[in-house]
Amino acid sequence: MKLPLLLLVASLGANAVLLTTLARRPANPPPAAPTPARPAPVPDPAERLRAALASGQARDLEAAGLDPAAARDLLLGRRLAALVQRPRAAGGERWWRPDPAGTQARDQLRRQLGVILGETLGDDAGLAGPGLDFLPPAKQAALRRIDQDYADLRARFGAGGIVLPSDQERLRLLTAERERDLAALLSPEERAAYDLRFSPSAAVVRARYGEGLETEEEFRRVFALQQAFDARFPAETAAARNDPAGRQQFADAQRQLEEAVRAALGEDAYARVRRARDGDLRNLEGLATRLNLPADTTGRLAAARENFAAASQRLQADASLPPDQRRARVQALAAEARTTLAQTLGTEAAEAYARQSPWVTMLQGGLAFSLTPPADLPVRAQGMSVFPVLPAGANPAGAVRQAVITETAEGGSGGNRMEVRVLNFSTSGAAPAPNAPAPAGGPTILVPPPRP
Helix, strand or coil: CHHHHHHHHHHHHHHHHHHHHHHHCCCCCCCCCCCCCCCCCCCCHHHHHHHHHHHCCHHHHHHCCCCHHHHHHHHHHHHHHHHHCCCCCCCCCCCCCCCHHHHHHHHHHHHHHHHHHHHHHHHHHCCCCCCCCCCCHHHHHHHHHHHHHHHHHHCCCCHHHCCCHHHHHHHHHHHHHHHHHHHHHCCHHHHHHHHHHHCHHHHHHHHHHHHHCCCHHHHHHHHHHHHHHHHHCCHHHHHHHHCHHHHHHHHHHHHHHHHHHHHHHCHHHHHHHHHHCCHHHHHHHHHHHHCCCCCCHHHHHHHHHHHHHHHHHHHHHCCCCCHHHHHHHHHHHHHHHHHHHHHHHCHHHHHHHHHHCHHHHHHHCCCEEECCCCCCCCHHHCCCCCEEECCCCCCCCCEEEEEEEEEEECCHHHCEEEEEEEEEEECCCCCCCCCCCCCCCCCEEEECCCCC
């Protein structure tokens, strides 16, 4: 019985020690020491780069540690590689035959390439025309995608050069849908800036007046007039101008537009614009630049051209001279003009220019010319810069004479030649003078006779 007694005494002693220890502990024990935090795992640079490449975004590549130029180059390379490696149809065995499907595929490839370069390089690629820098980057990318999508859709219609009535309706719907997408993407101010740069009206102004417009304000003035004209005569209504009344209305509106442009620009600016769109002077300017001639070469020959125009008109208006003598004297002016050209441009360049110069050709044919367009100039002749002048007494009672200019192209070293004919048309039933046979090929421009 001694062993249980000893165990009981030992247990009571242990309990007493425990109670004493608990009594001495403070009421609020100090908090336990915090467990040291594990260090965050260091991301694998290779994994970050793979994820950035998969995103296809330059900003993710930059976040992965690449500098902006390297990120752009890498992204561009991958996108171009994917484009080149796309599945392609096998080429036909008859390689010498036209391949409409291949042509369509290449056109689509060019459009896709333009989108890739535009989205990756931005306006640095030089593919956006005037540039999209008036838009934030996100809208630039969205606008390029819209253009790409609708270009692909429009390419499906009118294949083979034939546009069916059903195609025209689909194209009209696509145009309307694109307009809705643009309206949803762009603010009114952004849309106005877009139209100034990329609308059909803007393209017409640049092609017709652009080289002579020195300030943005001048461009805006002409653009507003052209945009109002295009709204009045949209391309969809061109068929309505096939009747005489429609053609006359359109021609009158075009002349009014030209006068409005002249008033909006002022005489000095309008003269500058007319000179910039003068194809004859542009040819001279190109020759002078190519041959490293003095800077005033074009100006001196433009002044000489004006002098020859005035001299030819004086001879043409001299009713005291028999027609044969008037014609011979005008042709003598042509010989004098060729001498002046040779002294300024050199023999080779002068001969090349004279072969395609309308005013030299007119003088050689014995016909006077003017640099001022007549008030009733036909619409088809609006792009001309040199105009024939009919001889005095060319409008006898019962007949109307019209000068006809026909451009024809010659192969080899012959260059381009402009032929001038004077056609006679009777208005009273009397037999007119015989007409010269029409030369083959080339567009014909009718220039009406002066009003009595």
